[in-house]
Amino acid sequence: MSDMATENFANLAPSNAQKFRMRVLPFVLFAAVAVLIPLFGPSRSAYSLLNAIGINIVFALSYNMLLGRAGLLSFGHAVYFGLGGYAALHAMGMIENADGGFWGSVPVFAMPLVGFAGGALAGAVIGWPSCRRAGTAFAMISLGVAELIAAMGFMFGSIFGGEEGISGDRMNGPEVFGLSLGPIGEVYWFIAFWTVLAALLIFAFTRTPLGRMSEATRDNPQRVEFVGYDPTRVRYLVFIAAGGFAGLAGGMSAVNYEIFTPEALSLLPSGFVLIMTYVGGARYFAGPVLGAIVLTYMQSNLSDFTEAWLLYLGLLFITIVMYAPNGLAGIVAGLWNGTRATGMAYLKTWAARVVAIAIAMVGVIVLVEVAVRKSNGYGEVFEPFGLHLTPGSPLTWALVIVPLIVGLGLLRHLARDEQEAGA
Amino acid sequence: MTAPALKLTDLHKSFGPAKIIQGVNLEIEKGERHAIIGPNGAGKSTLFNLISGQFWPTSGSVELNGQDISRMKPHEVNRRGLSRSFQVSNVFTNMTVRENVRCGVLYSMGHGYSFWRNVGNLREVQEKTSAILEHVGLIDKANLPAALLPYADQRTLEIAITIAGGAGVILLDEPTAGMSHSETDRAVALIEKATEGKTLIIVEHDMGVVFGLADRISVLVYGEIIATGRPEEIRGDPRVREAYLGDENLEGVA
Numbered sequence: 001m002s003d004m005a006t007e008n009f010a011n012l013a014p015s016n017a018q019k020f021r022m023r024v025l026p027f028v029l030f031a032a033v034a035v036l037i038p039l040f041g042p043s044r045s046a047y048s049l050l051n052a053i054g055i056n057i058v059f060a061l062s063y064n065m066l067l068g069r070a071g072l073l074s075f076g077h078a079v080y081f082g083l084g085g086y087a088a089l090h091a092m093g094m095i096e097n098a099d100g101g102f103w104g105s106v107p108v109f110a111m112p113l114v115g116f117a118g119g120a121l122a123g124a125v126i127g128w129p130s131c132r133r134a135g136t137a138f139a140m141i142s143l144g145v146a147e148l149i150a151a152m153g154f155m156f157g158s159i160f161g162g163e164e165g166i167s168g169d170r171m172n173g174p175e176v177f178g179l180s181l182g183p184i185g186e187v188y189w190f191i192a193f194w195t196v197l198a199a200l201l202i203f204a205f206t207r208t209p210l211g212r213m214s215e216a217t218r219d220n221p222q223r224v225e226f227v228g229y230d231p232t233r234v235r236y237l238v239f240i241a242a243g244g245f246a247g248l249a250g251g252m253s254a255v256n257y258e259i260f261t262p263e264a265l266s267l268l269p270s271g272f273v274l275i276m277t278y279v280g281g282a283r284y285f286a287g288p289v290l291g292a293i294v295l296t297y298m299q300s301n302l303s304d305f306t307e308a309w310l311l312y313l314g315l316l317f318i319t320i321v322m323y324a325p326n327g328l329a330g331i332v333a334g335l336w337n338g339t340r341a342t343g344m345a346y347l348k349t350w351a352a353r354v355v356a357i358a359i360a361m362v363g364v365i366v367l368v369e370v371a372v373r374k375s376n377g378y379g380e381v382f383e384p385f386g387l388h389l390t391p392g393s394p395l396t397w398a399l400v401i402v403p404l405i406v407g408l409g410l411l412r413h414l415a416r417d418e419q420e421a422g423a
Numbered sequence: 424m425t426a427p428a429l430k431l432t433d434l435h436k437s438f439g440p441a442k443i444i445q446g447v448n449l450e451i452e453k454g455e456r457h458a459i460i461g462p463n464g465a466g467k468s469t470l471f472n473l474i475s476g477q478f479w480p481t482s483g484s485v486e487l488n489g490q491d492i493s494r495m496k497p498h499e500v501n502r503r504g505l506s507r508s509f510q511v512s513n514v515f516t517n518m519t520v521r522e523n524v525r526c527g528v529l530y531s532m533g534h535g536y537s538f539w540r541n542v543g544n545l546r547e548v549q550e551k552t553s554a555i556l557e558h559v560g561l562i563d564k565a566n567l568p569a570a571l572l573p574y575a576d577q578r579t580l581e582i583a584i585t586i587a588g589g590a591g592v593i594l595l596d597e598p599t600a601g602m603s604h605s606e607t608d609r610a611v612a613l614i615e616k617a618t619e620g621k622t623l624i625i626v627e628h629d630m631g632v633v634f635g636l637a638d639r640i641s642v643l644v645y646g647e648i649i650a651t652g653r654p655e656e657i658r659g660d661p662r663v664r665e666a667y668l669g670d671e672n673l674e675g676v677a
């Protein structure tokens with residue numbers, strides 16, 4: 001038995017071809033997609049969605065340096081995003097008002113670097129006390145700090161601009177790569193450049209001694225001490241780096257939206273980055289990228305269709321936590337490996353599962369949409385496909401209960417089948 | 424005369440009202456192989472925890488090569504050249520065998536907290552790691568996830584990580600516990616080879632291993648060392664026979 005295992009793993013050392021496929025190719029493809037997208041002539045709204053996605057990819061990747069890699073659950077990561085963004089906006093203000101001199105020669109294109117510095121500095125200050133502890137204590141401290149900084153954001157008007165926040169203008173200073181950063185299509189190139197660069201750097205970080213030791217500290221802080229590392233120090237340095245990249249995303253956001261409000265420091269975006277990362281899959285490097293793409297898309301599109309979109313987001317999050325703890329990336333990886341191992345049979349049960357979930361979703365959607373309209377009290381009625389679903393009609397309740405029972409029943413049946421097959 | 428590798432002076436440790444270590448005095452010379460034996464719950468692992476910085480003593484001191492380390496954290500102790508293994512395997516289960524050993528190597532080779540180098544490109548680190556894997560006989564399993572290692576190999580990996588940093592003083596806590604006869608023999612050979620020229624302190628229940636390996640033996644009972652001496656002295660000591668060894672235990676090794 002053990003010999004078999006050994007044999008299977010004897011040649012596990014990645015060959016150069018494998019290394020290329022696992023480490024280089026994804027980035028080449030990622031960059032290629034980023035470069036090719038403008039050829040399809042995206043609309044204005046598509047561009048603004050893409051820019052938001054780029055910002056969130058970097059934000060979520062920076063969050064995963066903590067959650068996935070270092071095992072640190074933070075409820076206040078938006079603090080570093082926000083402070084980085086504010087730093088960038090203030091720098092943009094200096095560029096705007098510069099009469100030559102240092103700020104006269106700084107391009108707005110470089111604002112993500114200012115954001116990085118701001119986020120890293122904030123990380124260095126706040127991380128000093130909070131990284132002494134891991135686990136629950138760390139999570140609680142991060143929550144307290146987030147509350148504190150958000151409250152400060154509303155108090156110190158000269159820095160944070162009060163409720164309206166502060167705004168800036170990106171069309172100042174010297175141009176880089178011939179980009180005036182005026183039209184949104186040019187901002188796209190700015191976002192794409194920094195997204196790809198930041199993703200590369202964050203990936204490279206995982207391969208450094210500090211990056212490796214942060215994973216070791218996550219798994220076994222005691223043993224880390226006995227190979228000469230101070231776990232507190234490891235966490236602290238990773239925390240600074242994660243704060244820096246969050247700030248970099250903040251700097252991208254500052255240039256893209258030209259405004260920051262104290263909202264950006266609050267618990268809401270902190271929760272959103274947690275959800276993006278977790279839904280995407282914290283155990284995979286690509287997980288947060290996937291999560292950022294899917295959830296940013298949902299955020300901007302689903303909110304047009306239904307005002308209950310946060311409710312659906314919550315449902316998605318809970319479902320992932322309970323049934324797919326490795327997130328979307330885990331599902332994709334499982335699908336890939338399962339299909340390769342057992343072929344079409346796996347794909348079939350998987351498709352059946354998707355159908356079952358879709359059926360159950362019908363019930364959930366009808367319930368939510370009807371309930372939302374009733375609670376609004378405007379007498380509005382949910383009318384999908386010409387149906388007239390009032391809260392009192394039997395048809396409504398049939399459309400809630402029947403799909404739920406059928407869908408969930410099917411899911412249970414599939415789960416039992418799988419267990420029997422596995423046993 | 425140079426300072427002893429390790430010197431414990433009037434060491435005490437209490438957990439609340441429970442006095443677990445009660446006045447331990449011990450000097451271990453450089454290059455010595457010293458075994459600590461004693462019944463279950465005598466405080467052997469606690470003593471290791473005190474020496475390695477995991478716990479701080481209630482009173483008394485620990486000196487490593489003449490330097491007081493009794494108020495240092497484990498990583499500080501480790502950097503001063505003392506490394507330990509654990510009674511229950513304590514490896515990085517999510518990593519491969521090679522990565523585990525590399526974790527043990529990195530700091531000692533000056534790559535502490537660096538975030539500007541790719542670990543895969545650190546030639547000397549790779550070479551040192553491979554050399555250690557070769558040395559302990561795990562090179563064939565280098566790319567196996569540590570969690571999938573058979574038990575005896577996990578114990579070997581535990582030793583490999585412990586020696587990887589090149590520490591001069593090695594503490595091994597029951598390295599052969601739970602092994603079969605042949606596995607134990609192999610482990611002992613490995614320990615002898617891997618700690619050559621180093622100071623070794625080993626906690627062990629297998630008397631065959633203890634009497635075969637140790638230059639000197641200390642007997643710990645209820646947190647006190649009741650005897651220290653060469654193997655034949657310990658074997659003949661009536662207090663030791665009474666307190667711990669029991670005649671049948673000695674038959675096999677006499």
Ligand SMILES: Nc1ncnc2c1ncn2[C@@H]1O[C@H](COP(=O)(O)OP(=O)(O)OP(=O)(O)O)[C@@H](O)[C@H]1O
Pocket residue numbers: 438441443461462463464465466467468469470510
């Ligand atoms: N952190 C702790 N808090 C309280 N009591 C402890 C702690 N660590 C150890 N003890 C107690 O100290 C005593 C000695 O434990 P220790 O593990 O040192 O024994 P040991 O000699 O290594 O035994 P074994 O041969 O079983 O490994 C035990 O009674 C144990 O319950």
Ligand SMILES: [Mg+2]
Pocket residue numbers: 467468469510
């Ligand atoms: Mg013990």
